[in-house]
Amino acid sequence: MRYVSTRGTAPVLSFEDAMLSGLARDGGLYVPETWPQLSPETIRGFAAAPYEDVALSVMAPFIGDAFSEEEFRAMIARAYAGFAHGARCPLVQLAPNHWLLELFHGPTLAFKDVAMQLIGQMFETALARAGRRVTIVGATSGDTGSAAIEAFRGLGAVDVFILYPDGRVSDVQRRQMTTPGEANVHALALDGDFDACQARLKDMFNDHAFREEVGLAGVNSINWARVLAQVVYFFTAAAARGAPDRAVSFTVPTGNFGDIFAGYVAKRMGLPIDRLVIATNQNDILHRTLVDGAHRKEGVRPSISPSMDIQVSSNFERLLFDLYDREGPAIAQLMSELGTNGGFTLSQGAVAALRAEFASGRVGEDETLSAIRDWHARTGETLCPHTAVGVAVAETVRDPATPMITLATAHPAKFPDAVERAIGTRPALPPHMADLFDRSERVTRVPDDLTALETLIREARP
Ligand SMILES: *Cc1c(COP(=O)(O)O)cnc(C)c1O
Secondary structure, three states: OOEEEOOOOOOOEOHHHHHHHOOOOOOOOEEEOOOOOOOHHHHHHHHHOOHHHHHHHHHHHHHOOOOOHHHHHHHHHHHHOOOOOOOOOOEEEEEOOEEEEEOOOOOOOEOHHHHHHHHHHHHHHHHHHHOOOEEEEEEOOOHHHHHHHHHHOOOOOEEEEEEEEOOOOOHHHHHHHHOOOOOOEEEEEEOOOHHHHHHHHHHHHHOHHHHHHHOEEOOOOOOHHHHHHHHHHHHHHHHHOOOOOOOEEEEEEOOOOHHHHHHHHHHHOOOOEEEEEEEEOOOOHHHHHHHHOEEEOOOOOOOOOHHHOOOOOOOHHHHHHHHOOOOHHHHHHHHHHHHHHOEEEOOHHHHHHHHHHEEEEEOOHHHHHHHHHHHHHHHOOOOOHHHHHHHHHHHHHOOOOOOEEEEEOEOHHHOHHHHHHHHOOOOOOOHHHOOHHHOOOOOEEEOOOHHHHHHHHHHHOO
16 A cells, blocks of 8 residues: 555655654645455454454555564554453443443553554564664643553653643643653653644754754654554444444544544445544534534634644545545645635535535533533443533434444543533542552653753653
């Protein structure tokens, strides 16, 4: 399989090179040249198969010859061995014909682990083979950074530096980043907000001399390998509910459009998905895009579902590429309008195609809290605020005759303040995390200054 840029002018790459380079050189995102197809027989077989076997079948056509089958199988096994549930991503029934797909049984309690654990293995194997070493630098508002540190801790070919805004992540998120003791991982508390973290990260990637010197690499959600690993659980969940002989729908709490784009990929590969529902919080650019047919930025308003507080959903560009019949120059034009005018209007054909595949809904802060409260009272189930947004939207749009699967993107204990506001008690950490508050922390405070950051990273590498 070869990978092309959504903007049409970057070099065509192999899976391995697309994974290691992240963003394409023309500013676009890498997507596979074609969508591989899985037969109904293959999908039917997933209902009785272990998660790891499905992962191998779904991802193999995208990987090409990057890894041998044996090598890839072993990497998948290592990636998910640490998940605290035998099914890895189990389904739990919430209401008649409405299920939760629990994606939070990984080491940092959010769905980011599903992809990041595997990416850690893939980087390690590819780099060791090439005799290379890279420095991964990431900016996080909480979940991505903890998942990255957990995935790369102790690996030999990678140093990881995660910038987070000092004082603006939850205690659980911070401790997940600061308690791993391995020498190759570094939590950096930056004196500034998340935008400052992202701006300094961008500056580092634009400093080409520094980029070369340390072998800078990125694992944010535009990395194709992350999207790919998320395609797997759409197959396991749909097969468990009767696919391919019955269509199912999914509702996805959405920020950067990575997770729901993985659902779209599953559909392109032959999984019968009726509706893909985009659920947003008050930062609702994607919901407005479906309603208005125009994609317009507004300022981010911080919410109690912070991992969805995003106004530029990077992975939406991958969908636009398909909606515009894979015409790179058209996408480059739209993205330039987004940069200069803060938005663009979609063509009629693109809007029609978008509405044919997706539905959407938006949930405000009060509704999120009452969803947590109501579902807890009705079912005893405690939802994290992101999942609550998904469930609330799913209930308003779903057709009772079609199974609805809402993605549960984080464990409620990762967002205890919001949950306590809703139900009056703080959810307990699961057993494998129970001692998180007893572990010692290791963190470096850093100024919002590029030169100081680069010096620190140079000196902290072996
Ligand atoms: C990252 C995240 C999301 C949003 O996922 P995207 O792929 O960015 O759309 C939703 N919920 C939680 C808990 C997350 O960590």
